[in-house]
Amino acid sequence: MLRIKENIYKWIFSLLAFASLAFLVGITVILFKEGLPLFRQVKFFDFIFGKYWYPTYEPPDFGILPLILASIWVTVGALFICVPLGVGSALYLNELASRRQKVFLKPIIELLAGIPSIVYGFFGMVIVAPFIQNLLNLPVGQTAFTGSLMLGIMATPTVCSISEDALNYVPKSFREASLAVGANRWQTLTRVVIPAAGSGISTAIILGMSRAVGETMTVLMVTGGAAVIPRSFFQPVRPMTSTIASEMGEAVMGSSHYQALFAIGLILFLITLVFNVIAELISRRFRLKLGLGR
Amino acid sequence: MNRKKITQNMGFSLLFLCIIATLFFLGTLIYFVVFRGIKVLSWEFLTQVPRKAMTSGGIAPAIVGTFYLTLGAILFSLPLGLSCAVYLCEYSPKGFIVNIIRMSINNLAGVPSVVFGLFGLGIFVKFFGFGVSILSGALTLGIMVLPSIISASQEALLAVPQSYREASLAVGATHWQTIKRIVLPTALPGILTGVILSVGRVAGETAPILFTAATFYTRGYPGSIFSEVMALPYHIYALMTEGTHPHEQTQIAYGCALVLLVLVLLISALAIYIRQRHRKVYE
Numbered sequence: 296m297l298r299i300k301e302n303i304y305k306w307i308f309s310l311l312a313f314a315s316l317a318f319l320v321g322i323t324v325i326l327f328k329e330g331l332p333l334f335r336q337v338k339f340f341d342f343i344f345g346k347y348w349y350p351t352y353e354p355p356d357f358g359i360l361p362l363i364l365a366s367i368w369v370t371v372g373a374l375f376i377c378v379p380l381g382v383g384s385a386l387y388l389n390e391l392a393s394r395r396q397k398v399f400l401k402p403i404i405e406l407l408a409g410i411p412s413i414v415y416g417f418f419g420m421v422i423v424a425p426f427i428q429n430l431l432n433l434p435v436g437q438t439a440f441t442g443s444l445m446l447g448i449m450a451t452p453t454v455c456s457i458s459e460d461a462l463n464y465v466p467k468s469f470r471e472a473s474l475a476v477g478a479n480r481w482q483t484l485t486r487v488v489i490p491a492a493g494s495g496i497s498t499a500i501i502l503g504m505s506r507a508v509g510e511t512m513t514v515l516m517v518t519g520g521a522a523v524i525p526r527s528f529f530q531p532v533r534p535m536t537s538t539i540a541s542e543m544g545e546a547v548m549g550s551s552h553y554q555a556l557f558a559i560g561l562i563l564f565l566i567t568l569v570f571n572v573i574a575e576l577i578s579r580r581f582r583l584k585l586g587l588g589r
Numbered sequence: 590m591n592r593k594k595i596t597q598n599m600g601f602s603l604l605f606l607c608i609i610a611t612l613f614f615l616g617t618l619i620y621f622v623v624f625r626g627i628k629v630l631s632w633e634f635l636t637q638v639p640r641k642a643m644t645s646g647g648i649a650p651a652i653v654g655t656f657y658l659t660l661g662a663i664l665f666s667l668p669l670g671l672s673c674a675v676y677l678c679e680y681s682p683k684g685f686i687v688n689i690i691r692m693s694i695n696n697l698a699g700v701p702s703v704v705f706g707l708f709g710l711g712i713f714v715k716f717f718g719f720g721v722s723i724l725s726g727a728l729t730l731g732i733m734v735l736p737s738i739i740s741a742s743q744e745a746l747l748a749v750p751q752s753y754r755e756a757s758l759a760v761g762a763t764h765w766q767t768i769k770r771i772v773l774p775t776a777l778p779g780i781l782t783g784v785i786l787s788v789g790r791v792a793g794e795t796a797p798i799l800f801t802a803a804t805f806y807t808r809g810y811p812g813s814i815f816s817e818v819m820a821l822p823y824h825i826y827a828l829m830t831e832g833t834h835p836h837e838q839t840q841i842a843y844g845c846a847l848v849l850l851v852l853v854l855l856i857s858a859l860a861i862y863i864r865q866r867h868r869k870v871y872e
Contacts, residue, residue, distance in 0.1 A: 297763060304765045305680060311672035315739070316693035318732050322700060325711035383607025391601060400608070402861050407615045409786070409857040410850065411793025413822040417846050418618045420829060421839060448614045455611070481597035502699070509701025511796040512826065536703045536796075543707075543800050548715065560707040564700060571699035575692070 326564055330557030333357070337551075342558065348522040348533075350542065350552040357555045359562070361524045365532035368525050369442040369514060370507045376447025377503055381454025382496055388455070389462040390484055401459075408452035416516035419445040424517055433529055437519035440528040445517050446507045454503040461495025462488065464585055494581035498574045505570035509563065511536040535559050619850070626847025629840050635848070638809060645837070648845055653810055654723075654818030658802060659791045661727025661814070662734060667784060669731075670738030677739075678746040679768050698736035702796040705733045709801035724814045726802020733797055734787045741783020745776040778867040785860035789853045795822040805831055821849045 334342070337357045345358015388400060419441060427444075428436030465488050473483040489496070519531025520541065539556050546553040637647030673694075677687060709729030719725045749772050757767040773780075795803075803823035811818045828842040 301763055301765050308672050308676040308680060311669055312676035312690055314669045314673060315697050315735060316690060318735070319693045319697050319700075321712065322704065322708045325708050325716075326704070329707075329711050380607050380611050383604050384611045387604040387608045391604060402858075402865075403612075405861060406854055406857050409789050409793075409853055410615075410618070411795070411822055411853055413793065413795045413825050414622065414846050414850055415618070417825050417829065417842060418621060421842075422621050448618075451611050452615070479593055479597050481600045482593070485600070505699050509699075509703070511701065511703040512822075516826070516829065536701060539703050539707065540796060540799055543710070557707055557711070560704050564704050567699050567701055567704075568696060571696050574699075575695055 322564065326557055326561040330554055330559075330561045333551055333554035333558050337555075342555075343562075346524060348538070350546075350555055355551065357551070359535065359538075359555075359559055361522050362533055362535045362538050362559065363562075364525055365439065365518070366508055366534040366536070368439050368528070368532065369446060369518060369534050370504060372439065372443025372528065373446035373450060373507045374500070374504060376444060377450040377454050377507075378500055380447070381451045381499070381503065382458050384451070384455045385458035385462060385496075386484065386489075388459055390480070390488070404452050404455050408456060410449075412449065412510060412512045413516075415445050415449045416513040419513060419517035431529065435519055435531055437517055437531055438529045439518060439525055439532045442514045442518035442532070442534070443528070445513050446510055449510070449513060450503045450507055453506065454499050457499035457502060458492075458496045461492045461499060461581070464495060464581075465491045466585065491585065492581075494577045494584065498578040498581065501570055501574040501577070505567045505574070508570070509536060509567050511540050515540050535563050539563075622843065622846050622850055625840075626843040626845075626850075629844035630847060634844055639806065639841075648819075648821070648824060648841070648848070650807055650810055651819040651821045651824040651845065652848065654803075654820045655792055655822070657723050657811060657814075657818060658726050658730060658798065658820055659788055661723060662730035662791045663784065663788060665728055665731035666735045666738050666787075670735050671742050671780065673735075673739050674742035674746055675768060675773075678743055679764075679772065694736050694739055697732075698740075700733075702733060702794060703799075705729055705797040706800050708732070709797060714801055720815060721800070721802060721804070721817050722815045723802055723811060723818050726798040726818070726820075727814075729797045729801045730791045730794060733794065734791050737787050737790065738783055741786065742776070742780050745779025745783065746772060748779055749775045778863055782860045782864045782867070785856055785863070789856040789860070792856070793822055793849060793853050795820075795826060798823060803827075821845055821852075825849070 337345075342357055342359060343363070344360050345356060346360050347356040347358045348361055349356040384404070388397060388404075392400060420437070423445060424436030424438075424441050426436070427433065427438070427441055469487050469491055470483055473487040474480070478486070514534050515537035518534060518537060520533045520537060521531040522533040522538070523530075525532045539559055542552070543556055546556055634647045635652065636649050638650055639648065640646030673690070677690065681687075706729065709725055709732075713719045713725035713728050714721055753771050753775060754767055757771045758764075762770070798820055802818055803820045804817040805819070805824070805827040807817060807819055825842050825845045828838040828845065832838050
């Protein structure tokens with residue numbers, strides 16, 4: 296009797312454990328089911344490389360190249376901000392901060408990582424965008440640059456936390472050995488600690504990138520939303536995420552516009568999937584290299 | 590020798606600048622939201638419904654809506670996430686299965702929030718026919734937050750010393766009894782931390798509820814789990830992009846942003862505090 300009960304519990308737990316997999320499969324199925332019918336109408340190649348996004352015109356144009364490029368621009372711009380700031384802060388916390396500073400700063404960074412994206416978007420819209428518009432004398436303040444700036448600031452605490460973890464995993468003996476042969480702290484940091492934590496830090500960067508590509512509310516509120524191929528950092532753009540968020544409300548359910556938005560979601564899903572798989576492979580190598588097991 | 594020292598000093602100053610810049614940017618954000626938001630904050634603002642086409646009155650329905658959505662999401666994802674963590678940590682199944690589950694958790698964690706919104710729209714709103722409702726929104730948010738609940742619970746379970754389990758099994762308890770009476774109670778503070786952190790995250794998410802639950806204006810409080818709701822994060826967005834009184838609406842949006850910020854930061858601070866205390870007990 297007891298035995299049966301034990302087995303029942305085991306089965307329930309193992310069944311529920313597959314929920315994540317089920318949801319992941321569910322997401323894929325839904326995106327394909329709702330998005331794929333579009334390709335009866337529009338060729339896949341024209342969808343990805345089409346230069347015009349006029350979903351409500353007659354006849355409509357469903358080319359998402361401007362949206363993909365906008366996402367890439369904004370993300371790359373954000374990386375230029377969050378990588379130096381995040382990794383630099385992590386190095387400071389790990390190497391230079393006194394115990395007291397650490398106790399104080401680490402929870403603060405963690406708290407800041409939890410600020411909702413809508414708050415960043417709101418702040419970017421009412422404060423940063425007008426500021427940039429005045430500063431650079433632009434026709435509008437909501438530009439790719441504003442988006443990159445806000446995304447970069449937003450991702451910095453995350454990149455910092457994950458990099459700091461990676462630095463923590465570097466065995467103390469590495470540092471001691473380097474200092475023992477006469478290297479100073481800076482040399483130890485740049486030639487021993489950073490290379491040892493390198494793949495861990497790259498995981499942080501890739502995860503930060505994946506978040507930046509998929510971030511919605513911030514870019515929706517600060518990038519302006521013009522669906523044209525970006526030519527400069529200081530013009531409004533419309534990344535993939537904000538296209539979905541802003542147009543889904545107007546799209547008629549089941550129309551080709553609706554399908555196109557799901558197809559964009561599918562592309563976005565696949566991009567972040569690739570990023571995550573890469574991040575996972577790198578972090579696995581990192582753990583093996585430092586002898587941490589899997 | 591001297592040059593080495595100069596490089597070191599310059600390098601260290603640069604790192605110091607990095608953290609100062611990070612704190613400065615984020616400090617500016619908090620400063621503006623707090624000092625502009627506090628002007629509109631009042632008891633009425635927190636307890637009244639919006640009036641005069643969103644230009645006066647309060648945001649109470651949005652606060653209530655966020656509460657329902659968050660509660661629903663946690664009620665859905667906590668049992669699922671905890672079971673998953675228990676299975677992975679306590680039943681230690683074969684490597685292949687663990688790898689598949691672990692990979693799905695990691696990948697689910699990386700799915701963009703707007704894609705969760707699309708999924709919720711496709712499956713809950715359309716396929717199951719729940720419509721744009723609290724139920725659809727809470728389920729969508731619950732799925733989104735599942736990976737963080739699982740990893741927090743896993744960490745908490747792994748922190749339980751192996752000797753506790755062995756002692757329980759040695760006195761004749763079965764596997765399930767050990768889990769129920771020894772492992773889970775010991776891991777409880779850690780699990781709680783994870784859950785509270787997830788609450789903070791769910792409360793602030795906007796993209797997943799855009800098409801599944803949120804609406805700009807309801808006349809009162811939600812009547813059932815099948816009604817549309819106002820929610821704090823969505824309300825900020827809607828105030829900034831819809832309506833006809835941009836100036837007044839911006840002021841209210843400042844108030845909303847402050848309420849949301851304080852709510853989320855307080856919740857996270859509570860979680861971090863519990864964790865810090867708990868760590869001390871172990872050490």
